Amino acid sequence: MDVEEDLPPRDFTLEELTPFNGVDNKKIYIAVGGIVFDVSSRPDFYGPGSAYGVFAGGDASRGLATMSLVLTVFFPVVLPGI
Numbered sequence: 001m002d003v004e005e006d007l008p009p010r011d012f013t014l015e016e017l018t019p020f021n022g023v024d025n026k027k028i029y030i031a032v033g034g035i036v037f038d039v040s041s042r043p044d045f046y047g048p049g050s051a052y053g054v055f056a057g058g059d060a061s062r063g064l065a066t067m068s069l070v071l072t073v074f075f076p077v078v079l080p081g082i
Contacts, residue, residue, distance in 0.1 A: 012036055014059060021057030022047040031059040 017036065020029035028040045028047060039046040046056050054069050063069060
């Protein structure tokens with residue numbers, strides 16, 4: 001495993017986190033409970049097409065809490081007028 005220089009803490013918006021999905025960027029980040037984790041060292045778990053790849057580049061809090069890998073848990077459908 002490559003050891004990287006520690007980066008200073010920073011905040012991410014969901015929009016800023018999205019590119020770190022292993023497709024648009026080789027780095028893979030997931031957020032859980034407001035904390036962003038670099039899971040790039042495990043593309044076999046979090047990379048594209050992997051078991052937990054749906055979490056990559058997003059907030060996995062709700063999916064982990066409900067033990068769901070269904071995309072609508074992460075990206076709820078917004079219905080007009082509701």
